[in-house]
Structures are given as structure tokens and as C-alpha cells.
Amino acid sequence: MTTPTITTIEPTTLREWIDQHDDLVILDVRSAAEFEALHIRGSYNVPLPLLAEHTADLASRLGERVVLVCQSGVRAEQARVKLAGAGVDTAFVLTDGAPGYAAAGGDVVRGAGTWAMDRQVRMAAGSLVLAGLVGGRFLSPKLRTVAGVIGGGLAFSAASNTCAMGQVLAKMPWNRSAQEPTAASAIGQLPRPTA
Structure with missing residues (x-):
């Protein structure tokens, strides 16, 4: 053993x-x-x-x-x-x-x-899902796709132990201070x- x-x-x-x-x-x-x-x-x-x-x-x-x-x-x-x-x-x-x-x-x-990167990812993902659902309700049902894409991206992120959204957020000006x-x-x- x-x-x-x-x-x-x-x-x-x-x-x-x-x-x-x-x-x-x-x-x-x-x-x-x-x-x-x-x-x-x-x-x-x-x-x-x-x-x-x-x-x-x-x-x-x-x-x-x-x-x-x-x-x-x-x-x-x-x-x-x-x-x-x-x-x-x-x-x-x-x-x-x-x-x-x-x-x-x-x-x-x-x-x-500066907010920690995992907190920034949660804020961005949550905001995009909420915007997709609200936009899908009031503007066009097609905007609900945003919520699905973000959900799929988060699932892939967990499965692959990577974070594309985190990599994008790391390039934002507030993270470049x-x-x-x-x-x-x-x-x-x-x-x-x-x-």
C-alpha cells in the first residue's frame, strides 16, 4: 500500500x-x-x-x-x-x-x-446572468442565452480547473494598479x- x-x-x-x-x-x-x-x-x-x-x-x-x-x-x-x-x-x-x-x-x-479575483468573477458572472434573464424577460427572449453561456462557462471552469473570466478580469485597469x-x-x- x-x-x-x-x-x-x-x-x-x-x-x-x-x-x-x-x-x-x-x-x-x-x-x-x-x-x-x-x-x-x-x-x-x-x-x-x-x-x-x-x-x-x-x-x-x-x-x-x-x-x-x-x-x-x-x-x-x-x-x-x-x-x-x-x-x-x-x-x-x-x-x-x-x-x-x-x-x-x-x-x-x-x-x-482591490477585490480578490474570485470575488470579481462571482460579481461579473452573477451580473451577466441577471442581465441576461432580465433582458430576456423585457427585451428579447434570445438574451436568456447569456445566462446559459455564463452557466456553461462556469461549469467548464470548475471541470477544467481554469478560469477564462478571471484571466479577462485580470487585464482590467483596476487590476493593473x-x-x-x-x-x-x-x-x-x-x-x-x-x-
Whole structure:
């Protein structure tokens, strides 16, 4: 019987690790705006699209103890899978993300009040469904199709563990208030692994 691989870490355990391990690297894979709004003190911002594009370069800079953080765990798990494919099989995903860590009393940095991406997706999807249903009732029954398309998109998003609406919303001006890191700045900020 094989032992299942543990790929998550609880906020309370991370708090202990921060105090106990000098080689710990915490990568926050959210957008720069989300990172600016709330992040774990001492974490590094490497947004998921950047990590996905430069996985091998990033993997060469990581040591034995890596924790991946996002808002809820979805993007962090995608990052863990990417890093595992590049040979980093010691990465953990923080359960409940940065908000969970803050709620557990972890040391966080709070900045500008940008909504979290999952909240923005819920607002956009809900508004589009409502607009489609109201428009279908009062303007044209064909507008109800908007609600169906959004519902189908959300179901696909859950099944594929991706979010096209989140990717579109990330490009909106209010989510661009913070400067997105470049590959050189994101990877260059990481400490060199000790031999």
C-alpha cells in the first residue's frame, strides 16, 4: 500500500515553518494587484502566467521547502503541478490561501483594497446572468442565452480547473494598479538555494 503524497499545508503549520526554517520560500501566484492588497510577509510574487511561462528557470532557484499561495488554492495547485513537472516535488499549497493565513493570525501585509479575483468573477458572472434573464424577460427572449453561456462557462471552469473570466478580469485597469513583475524581476528576487 502506497502512502498518499501530501501536497497541502495548513496556515498554522506554515506559521511554524516560517519560524523554524530559514530555507522556506513562499511564492504567491496571484496577480500583482491581489498581492499588493494582501500578502504573507516575506512572500515573493510570481503570478501564475509568469510561473507557467518560466517554470524551468524558476525551478532552478527553488530549494527544498516551497509553499505556494493564491486566494483559494486553485492557482497554487496549478503552479504546484507545473513545478512538479520541472522536478520540484517538494512544493506545498497553502490551504485557504492568503486570506486563510490572515484569518489564522499569520503575519500579513495589507495594501490597497482591490477585490480578490474570485470575488470579481462571482460579481461579473452573477451580473451577466441577471442581465441576461432580465433582458430576456423585457427585451428579447434570445438574451436568456447569456445566462446559459455564463452557466456553461462556469461549469467548464470548475471541470477544467481554469478560469477564462478571471484571466479577462485580470487585464482590467483596476487590476493593473500594481506593476506586474517581469520574469527577470520575479525570478531575480528569489534567494539562491543553499547547497
